[in-house]
Structures are given as structure tokens and as C-alpha cells.
Amino acid sequence: MKTRFVLINTSHAGNVGATARAMKVMGFDDLVLVAPRWANVLNREETIQRASGALDVLKNARIVATLDEALDGMAHLCATAMTPRDFGPPTRAPRAHFADLLSKKERDAESGQGLRPDSVAFLFGSERFGMQNEDVYRCHVALSIPTDPKFGSLNLGAAVQLIAYDWRQALGGFAVQSATPEPQLADAAAVAGMLRHWEEALTDIGFLDPASPKKLMPRLNQLFNRAQLSPEEIHILRGVAKAMSKSALNKAMPDADKTTRSADTPAAQ
């Protein structure tokens, strides 16, 4: 959906740069500044620095004199306003409003009834004074990011980042690039074989007494179930068992090679 971010009377150049970066990481690029404090804000050093790599957003950004010019072609207007007003559009949390807006959009597509926005503009007021009432009155909703009632002072760039994130998520979001290959689970037979291997080894090293095993093996079984072992880890644990037995038996009878007892296990190959 066509999405625009509008900063009204922004005074800190750093916030303009941070806004461009916050938009770009969430895949948005339409930025309009209404009467910013600095006419050259798009080229100021602090702006460039805080924008990091998002220079194309700054390059395409428009500076206009009035909110009217900033809102051309936008259907659904979201104010971001923290200060209570006696009158105005309903105040809603971004996540809930976005979900309703998009589900309503679908429902409307069927019924052909009611609101069907194809474009959304997010309006942000100045750092010091927020949005003016007359600007809020034009909007369909006043988005309020839920913050600690004792400390609601959200930085402008941070507010843009949160709105851009929630809106992108509502639109379907970006996929998380998994950093690791999908974990492969060892099957129950492999776990059971490993446990039999450990039972032998724990007996060889004198930790498990076959005469009174107590609940040792069931406890280990539960532990390894929770650990959700991979085939590689089964292999490692069998290697540990093999080494336990080998060291114990070799110590007991140096010239005997009892490790053949484990010859049926992969780790013993």
C-alpha cells in the first residue's frame, strides 16, 4: 500500500536522518517535510550521518510549506499524538488499528461498502510541541504508541521506527533470514541407542550400579528429550560414551580391548 511519512516543523536534523534510516530498513521511501526548522535540513551533516545508508530516502524527500501539499493523494491519515485532547479522532494503538484497517480493507473489497484506503500517511509533529490541534482534526485516527505512563517521552526517530515496524508487520512483514540451517531432529530410535550406549559406559566407569540403577537412565532420557538432539549430537554423545568405556576398561585391564562391545555403534566405526 502507498505509504508516506510526514514530519511537521521538525527542528532536529538528526531526527530527519534517523527517520530516513528507520523508514528504509522497513522498506518505505516516501518522506515529506512540512516547514522544517532548517531549509537545508536534507543536506546537513548530522542528517547525513544519522541517515547512515538511507541517502536515497533523503534524496527523494520533498520539503513543502503546508500540510495540504504534503497530503496530496493520501486517503487515510494517521496522526501521532501523545497529548490528550478534548475532541478529535479516536486514539488507538498502532498494532490494533493496522489490523482493523487491513481486515476492514478486505471486508470492504467484498461488500463494496465503506472505507477502502489505498494509501496511508503518518503525521509526526515537532519534537517540542507535537502536532497542532487543527492538524490532528484532519486525521482519521490518532495513533498512540503504548509507553510507560510514568515516562512517555519517545524520541521522534524512535516513534517513526516503531510505526514503520508495526505497519510493515501488518502488511505481511519481511521474512527472517535464518542464520543457521534448519535443525534436524534425531529420531527416538537413535536416542534410545545412544542411551543404551551411555548405560554401558556409565556402568564401566562405576557411576551406574546395574544392581540398583534407580531412575538415572529415565532422568537422562528426559533430559535428552528436552534437549531435542540432532544426529550430530547423538554422534558426539556416543563418542563420549565410547571414550568413557575405553579409558575405564583399559585402566582395569590394559591389554584387553573391550571397546569392541560398542562395535555396533556408529561412533565406534
Added chain:
Amino acid sequence: MKTRFVLINTSHAGNVGATARAMKVMGFDDLVLVAPRWANVLNREETIQRASGALDVLKNARIVATLDEALDGMAHLCATAMTPRDFGPPTRAPRAHFADLLSKKERDAESGQGLRPDSVAFLFGSERFGMQNEDVYRCHVALSIPTDPKFGSLNLGAAVQLIAYDWRQALGGFAVQSATPEPQLADAAAVAGMLRHWEEALTDIGFLDPASPKKLMPRLNQLFNRAQLSPEEIHILRGVAKAMSKSALNKAMPDADKTTRSADTPAAQ
């Protein structure tokens, strides 16, 4: 739940201040810095300035030499890592992981089985190099904020803000302080009465022809239904209807007072 934010080898003072502010607006206050670039980072001017009012978070923050010291007493460790690794904890989106973590927590409370964290630490690496592999390997999960694959460069303070927001939301969140009184809906009878009043008025001003009304009134009915009128707005619209009739009828016959036709309406009192 006990929650801690851990910044490892942070180099920009401004990011430490932004982190303190990002935490505080979401109601968190436990910040630990592991070997930051500046030993006096908590007192630097840029830190104080970017922290805005979150000075208590800076005041209570600890600076330690090693990650071990930073993690004392924390059960569930969340790395934040963007760069893919061949091996390590599963990579997950914050929102999905937090939902599972907390629902798992409940399920475990019943069954007495498995992971039951009572504390969560979020680890953030340095601005330039991110987290070192050996630090990521200690964690239960690698959180990856879904960003545009073409531009994933998230500012450190912005990343802290998004994680703090999603975690606070997962924990139940803060209530949105409604800026306006709950909207009261006019009932259908009030809407119907207003529409009858408008039908008269639109006839008086010659816009509605009773001989061929077409679908004008049903269309207005649909429009006003979608608008979800309040009692105050019904009153306003009746006032408009009354004024339409009055001006039309007075022009037609100056000395007659035809407005008594609307005497049964509130707007006519």
C-alpha cells in the same frame, strides 16, 4: 519478568543514551554495559542529551569487563544478531519468539516440564561488528528484527527500541490513554428522525423533488450510517436542516414563520 539489556563493546555514546531512553519508555530499567569504548560513557554529554529524561536508567547502569559479569542471575539469553552464522541458536523474529516463550512458560507451569525462564537478557553487539560468535553461542535464541533484505542496517538505539517494545507488548503492554472521551453512538431512531428533518429541508430548498425522490434519502442514510453519528452531530445536522428550511421559506414568504413545522425537533427548541 526480570528483564536486562546488555550492550557489548558499544562505541557511540549517543547510542547508550538512546538505549536508556528506549528502555524507560517501555518500562525497563536494568542496563549493563560490557567493556564500552568510553569508560565514562554514562557521564558523557552526548549520552545525557540522547537519554533525554531517562537519567535514572543511566544512573543505575552497571559497567562490567566481561559478559559473564553482565549475565549474573539471567536465565534466558537472547542474542540480537543480523549476520548469518553456520552454527548457533535458532534465528527467530522477536514477536513470534516472545509469544512462544511466554505461552511455553504457562504450559510449563502446569506440567512442571522444560524451560521456565523467570528472567530474560537481551544482548546487543558493537555498532560496527555486531556480536562475536562465542557470545552468540551462549544464547538460547538469536533474535533477528525483520528488515528490508536490501537494507538491514538498523541503528543500535532503534534495535533496542523495537525489542523493548515487542517484549513489553508480549508482557501485556501498557494501556493506550484515550485522548478523547469514548464516542457515543446515536441510535437508529435519532438518525431516522434527523433524516426526516433533512427530507423536509431538502424539499424546501428545492433539491429534493417529492414527485421523483430517486434514491437520494437512502443514499444519505447509508452515508450517515457509515459516519456513525453521535447525538451531538445529530443535533448539528438538525440545526442545518432547520436553517435550510427557514432561509428557503422566509425568502418565499417573508412574513410567514414556517419553522414551527420543525417544532417537534430538539434542534428547534
